Amino acid sequence: MELTRRQTLLTAAGAAVAAVLPLRGYAAVEESVATFTGGVEPGSGGITLTAPEIAENGNTVPVEVSAPGAVAIAVFALGNPVPPVATFNFGPLAASQSASTRIRLAGTQEVVAVAKMADGSFVADRKEVKVTIGGCGG
Amino acid sequence: MISRRDFLQAAMATSALYGASGFGNWARLSAQQALSQDQLLQFDTFGNVSLIHMTDIHAQLKPIYFREPSINLGVGENKGAVPHITGADFRKAYGIEDGSASAYALTHNDFTALAQTYGRMGGLDRIATVIKAIRADRPDAILLDGGDTWHGSYGCYHTQGQDVVNAMSLLKPDAMTFHWEFTLGTDRVLELIGEMGFPALGQNIFDKEWDEPAEDFEPYTWFERGGAKIAVLGQAFPYMPIANPGWMFSEYSFGIREERCQEMVDEARAAGADLVVLLSHNGFDVDKKMAAQVQGIDVILSGHTHDALPEPVLVGETIIVATGSNGKFVSRVDLDVQDGRMMGFRHKLIPIFSDVIEPDAEMAAQIDADRAPYAEALAEEIGTADGLLYRRGNFNGTWDDLICDALLQEREADIALSPGVRWGPSILPGQPITREDIWNVTSMSYPNAYRTEFTGEFLAVVLEDVADNLFHPDPYFQQGGDMVRTGGIGFQIDITKPQGSRITDLTLLKNGEKIDPAKSYVVAGWASVNEGTEGPPIWDVVENYIRRKGTVEVTPNTSVKVVGA
Numbered sequence: 001m002e003l004t005r006r007q008t009l010l011t012a013a014g015a016a017v018a019a020v021l022p023l024r025g026y027a028a029v030e031e032s033v034a035t036f037t038g039g040v041e042p043g044s045g046g047i048t049l050t051a052p053e054i055a056e057n058g059n060t061v062p063v064e065v066s067a068p069g070a071v072a073i074a075v076f077a078l079g080n081p082v083p084p085v086a087t088f089n090f091g092p093l094a095a096s097q098s099a100s101t102r103i104r105l106a107g108t109q110e111v112v113a114v115a116k117m118a119d120g121s122f123v124a125d126r127k128e129v130k131v132t133i134g135g136c137g138g
Numbered sequence: 139m140i141s142r143r144d145f146l147q148a149a150m151a152t153s154a155l156y157g158a159s160g161f162g163n164w165a166r167l168s169a170q171q172a173l174s175q176d177q178l179l180q181f182d183t184f185g186n187v188s189l190i191h192m193t194d195i196h197a198q199l200k201p202i203y204f205r206e207p208s209i210n211l212g213v214g215e216n217k218g219a220v221p222h223i224t225g226a227d228f229r230k231a232y233g234i235e236d237g238s239a240s241a242y243a244l245t246h247n248d249f250t251a252l253a254q255t256y257g258r259m260g261g262l263d264r265i266a267t268v269i270k271a272i273r274a275d276r277p278d279a280i281l282l283d284g285g286d287t288w289h290g291s292y293g294c295y296h297t298q299g300q301d302v303v304n305a306m307s308l309l310k311p312d313a314m315t316f317h318w319e320f321t322l323g324t325d326r327v328l329e330l331i332g333e334m335g336f337p338a339l340g341q342n343i344f345d346k347e348w349d350e351p352a353e354d355f356e357p358y359t360w361f362e363r364g365g366a367k368i369a370v371l372g373q374a375f376p377y378m379p380i381a382n383p384g385w386m387f388s389e390y391s392f393g394i395r396e397e398r399c400q401e402m403v404d405e406a407r408a409a410g411a412d413l414v415v416l417l418s419h420n421g422f423d424v425d426k427k428m429a430a431q432v433q434g435i436d437v438i439l440s441g442h443t444h445d446a447l448p449e450p451v452l453v454g455e456t457i458i459v460a461t462g463s464n465g466k467f468v469s470r471v472d473l474d475v476q477d478g479r480m481m482g483f484r485h486k487l488i489p490i491f492s493d494v495i496e497p498d499a500e501m502a503a504q505i506d507a508d509r510a511p512y513a514e515a516l517a518e519e520i521g522t523a524d525g526l527l528y529r530r531g532n533f534n535g536t537w538d539d540l541i542c543d544a545l546l547q548e549r550e551a552d553i554a555l556s557p558g559v560r561w562g563p564s565i566l567p568g569q570p571i572t573r574e575d576i577w578n579v580t581s582m583s584y585p586n587a588y589r590t591e592f593t594g595e596f597l598a599v600v601l602e603d604v605a606d607n608l609f610h611p612d613p614y615f616q617q618g619g620d621m622v623r624t625g626g627i628g629f630q631i632d633i634t635k636p637q638g639s640r641i642t643d644l645t646l647l648k649n650g651e652k653i654d655p656a657k658s659y660v661v662a663g664w665a666s667v668n669e670g671t672e673g674p675p676i677w678d679v680v681e682n683y684i685r686r687k688g689t690v691e692v693t694p695n696t697s698v699k700v701v702g703a
Contacts (some may be wrong), residue, residue, distance in 0.1 A: 052393045053614045056379045062349050062391075100349070108637075130615055132380060133603050 186364025339372020542625025
C-alpha cells in the first residue's frame with residue numbers, strides 16, 4: 001500500500017463518510033423503493049440479482065438482474081448518496097426479462113433489485129456487496 | 139438396497155478406518171525408526187478411478203521444514219470445525235500419537251525436536267517417485283495441480299516460473315488451476331500455459347471488459363477412466379485482483395461465481411458425466427460452503443488455505459480433500475464410479491518424508507540443472523536465528539516478527555506491516571539462514587518495501603479491513619490469508635465482532651501510548667497491491683538486517699491479544 005499522505009487522508013475521509021451514509025440514506029431508499037412499488041411491500045422469489053460478494057473495483061461493479069415475466073426491474077444501491085441506480089422496462093416483445101450493467105458503489109452495502117410483475121405484484125432480491133481497500137492474500 | 143448416502147457413509151467409515159490405521163501405522167513404524175517408502179505408499183487400489191492431488195507447493199522444489207500453525211481460528215459455523223483445530227486437538231481428532239511422524243507432519247508442537255528426528259519434508263524429486271508409484275498401480279491416474287505452483291522461490295522469481303514449469307512437465311499433470319501464477323503478469327502466464335500442454339482450468343476466470351468467460355481458460359475438461367466419464371472443473375482463487383495486484387492481470391475478473399459453477403456442473407452432468415470433480419483454489423471454508431450450495435459435485439480437491447487433512451470432510455454427498463502446502467503432501471483418492479454415481483472412495487494423505495522416499499533421478503537432475511546458474515547466490519549464508527523461524531498462525535509467526543523488525547530498523551519506521559501470507563518454510567534454531575531461505579519467505583513480483591505515513595485512523599481502517607477478510611462469518615467473504623502482521627504496535631482483536639469494531643486498544647509499543655486517530659505515523663511495509671510502489675525489495679531489507687545482526691534473537695510476540703476464540 002503505497003499511499004501519499006494526501007491520498008491516505010482522502011481515503012480515510014472516504015471511509016468515514018461511507019460509514020455514515022447508510023443511516024442517512026435509509027429514508028431515501030425507503031422512499032425510492034416506495035415510489036417504484038407504489039408503497040406495496042415486495043415479496044420474494046421469481047427474481048435473481050447476481051452481484052459479486054466482494055467488488056474487485058467499487059467504481060464499476062457488474063450486476064445482473066433477471067425476473068421472468070417482469071414488466072420492469074429497478075435496482076437500488078442502499079448505501080449510495082442517490083440510491084436509485086437504474087430501472088429497466090420490458091415491453092411485451094422482450095425475449096427475456098433480464099439486464100446487466102455496471103454500477104458504482106460508495107462502500108460496502110446492500111444492493112436491492114425490485115421487479116414489477118405483469119399482474120402488478122412486486123418481488124425483490126438483495127445482495128450484500130463488500131467494497132474493500134484490498135489486502136494481503138495467502 | 140443401499141442408498142447413495144449410505145454408501146458414501148460406509149465408504150467414509152472405511153476410509154476413516156483405513157486412514158486411521160494408516161496413520162497409526164506410520165506413527166508406530168517411525169517411532170521404531172522403521173518408516174519405509176513402501177509403507178508410506180501402501181494403498182490397496184480401489185474402484186476404477188484414481189485422482190492424485192498436489193497444491194500450493196509455492197515453487198519449493200527441494201525438501202524443506204514447514205511448521206503447521208498453532209492458531210488457526212474458525213468463525214461462525216466453522217468455529218472449532220476442521221480445519222480450525224490445531225496441536226493436541228488435531229492429534230486427538232485423528233488419533234495421532236504425540237511425538238509421532240504424523241504429529242510432526244501435521245501439528246506444531248515440539249517442532250524443532252521432531253524436525254531433527256524426522257527430517258525435511260517435500261521435494262519435487264520425492265513427489266515424482268510417489269506419483270510414479272501410484273501410476274504403477276493405476277497407470278491412468280489423473281494428476282491435478284491446484285495452483286500456487288509457479289511462485290515462491292529465488293529460482294522461480296529469476297526464471298519467471300520457468301524452473302517450476304520445467305520440473306512439473308516431467309510429472310505430466312492432467313490439468314491445473316491458478317492463483318499466484320497471475321502475479322507473473324498476463325503475458326507470462328499465457329506463455330507458460332502455452333508451454334505446459336494440459337488444460338488450464340477456471341470456470342470463474344472472466345474477461346473483465348466483456349464480462350464473459352475468458353477464452354484462455356476452460357471451465358472444465360473431460361477424462362474417460364475405467365469406463366467412467368469424468369468432468370474436472372477448475373476454480374481459480376476468487377479474490378485475485380483484491381488480494382494481489384490487479385494491474386498485473388488487468389484483463390481478467392474472478393469471483394466465486396457460484397451460479398456459473400452450478401451451470402457448468404449441470405452442463406457436464408447433462409453431457410453424461412459420471413463423476414464431477416472441482417479442482418479448487420477457493421480455500422477450505424469457501425469450498426465447504428460451495429459444496430453445500432452447488433449440487434452435483436462429487437469431489438472437491440481443495441487448495442489455498444494450506445490445510446493438510448488426514449481424511450476427507452463430507453458435506454452432503456461431496457467429499458473435500460485438502461492436501462497441505464509446500465510439497466509436504468500428495469493426496470491419492472481412489473473412487474468407485476458406477477452408473478453415473480460415486481459409490482465409494484478410499485483416500486490417503488501421503489506425507490513426503492524426504493529421508494524416507496527415494497528421490498527420482500530424472501527430476502532431481504532437472505531441478506539441479508535449473509538451480510546451477512544460481513547455486514552460489516542461493517547457498518550464501520547470511521546469519522542465524524537463536525529460535526525457530528516459522529510463518530503460520532493467524533496473527534503472527536517468528537519469520538514475520540523478524541521481517542517487521544527488519545522493516546522498523548532498516549527503514550526507520552514507527553510501525554511495520556507484513557502481509558498475512560501462508561507460504562514460506564521454517565528454519566530451525568541455529569540453522570544457517572541462506573539467501574534462498576530469505577527468498578522462500580519473501581519472493582514475489584511486487585516486493586517493494588514502501589515507507590509512508592498513515593494516520594492512526596487509517597491504520598485502524600486497514601487492520602479492520604484485513605481482519606474482516608479473515609473473520610467474516612460468511613466464508614464467501616473470506617480471502618484465505620492470515621491477519622496482517624504488525625511491528626511496533628499492539629492491539630486487541632475480538633474475532634466475533636463485525637467489521638469496524640474488532641480492533642481495540644491500538645497502542646504504539648515504543649512509548650506505550652494509544653494510537654491517536656488524528657496523528658500521523660511512519661509506516662513501513664511490503665507487498666502493496668498498488669501500482670508504482672517504491673522502495674527496495676523486501677529480500678534486501680531482510681538480508682541487510684540479518685547480516686548486520688549476525689544472530690537474530692527470536693522472542694515471544696505478545697503484542698496481539700485475541701478475544702472470542
